[in-house]
Amino acid sequence: xxxxxxxxxxxxxxxxxxxxxxxxxxxxxxxxxxxxxxxxxxxxxxxxxxxxxxxxxxxxxxxxxxxxxxxxxxxxxxxxxxxxxxxxxxxxxxxxxxxxxxxxxxxxxxxxxxxxxxxxxxxxxxxxxxxxxxxxxxxxxxxxxxxxxxxxxxxxxxxxxxxxxxxxxxxxxxxxxxxxxxxxxxxxxxxxxxxxxxxxxxxxxxxxx
Numbered sequence: 001x002x003x004x005x006x007x008x009x010x011x012x013x014x015x016x017x018x019x020x021x022x023x024x025x026x027x028x029x030x031x032x033x034x035x036x037x038x039x040x041x042x043x044x045x046x047x048x049x050x051x052x053x054x055x056x057x058x059x060x061x062x063x064x065x066x067x068x069x070x071x072x073x074x075x076x077x078x079x080x081x082x083x084x085x086x087x088x089x090x091x092x093x094x095x096x097x098x099x100x101x102x103x104x105x106x107x108x109x110x111x112x113x114x115x116x117x118x119x120x121x122x123x124x125x126x127x128x129x130x131x132x133x134x135x136x137x138x139x140x141x142x143x144x145x146x147x148x149x150x151x152x153x154x155x156x157x158x159x160x161x162x163x164x165x166x167x168x169x170x171x172x173x174x175x176x177x178x179x180x181x182x183x184x185x186x187x188x189x190x191x192x193x194x195x196x197x198x199x200x201x202x203x204x205x206x207x208x209x
Contacts, residue, residue, distance in 0.1 A: 014046065014081035021074040043080035050077070094138065101128065101136070127152060135159075 046052070048067070051059045058064060067073055097116075105115040119126040120143065129137045129152035137152050137159075163169050 014079060016077055016079040018075050018077045021071040046081045047079040048076060
């Protein structure tokens with residue numbers, strides 16, 4: 001369960017191109033749990049002929065795969081870009097990471113392993129800081145971003161001050177305080193390249209580092 005999520009979204013370059021039949025690329029469904037269609041070169045289909053793409057359908061209800069197979073629809077203009085994660089996708093990825101974190105802790109040859117602290121790909125890094133009582137703080141950044149350890153600890157400090165010390169806050173529930181949310185936002189915003197900041201809850205946390 002995510003108790004707080006913040007997107008410092010950096011606009012990615014979008015590209016629009018007119019195609020003739022047949023297409024010189026393949027459209028695939030990348031993840032079974034998502035409804036976004038992707039091309040083989042990694043970008044999502046955002047619109048076709050100016051009509052926004054909603055999952056596997058265009059805004060006027062046409063099934064995209066079948067639409068692209070019909071030669072009478074050509075030429076057509078397709079807009080590609082990076083799709084933003086939905087709330088459900090964030091929860092799914094956080095749950096998946098929680099399982100990988102637990103497995104990694106058990107498989108590590110190091111005694112008393114603290115689990116996965118960073119996952120690195122060509123496109124992003126996922127940093128994780130777990131408190132002594134099990135709360136996980138996760139930040140997604142660009143691969144070259146530095147200083148994330150300090151950010152994670154600052155987020156934990158804000159969580160301790162504005163959530164745990166609030167007598168009306170229930171553990172593992174979303175943080176809805178305006179003041180707390182503004183502090184989380186101000187902490188992440190100066191680092192313009194931090195893409196996502198999510199706090200999936202683990203076990204109840206009663207302490208502070």
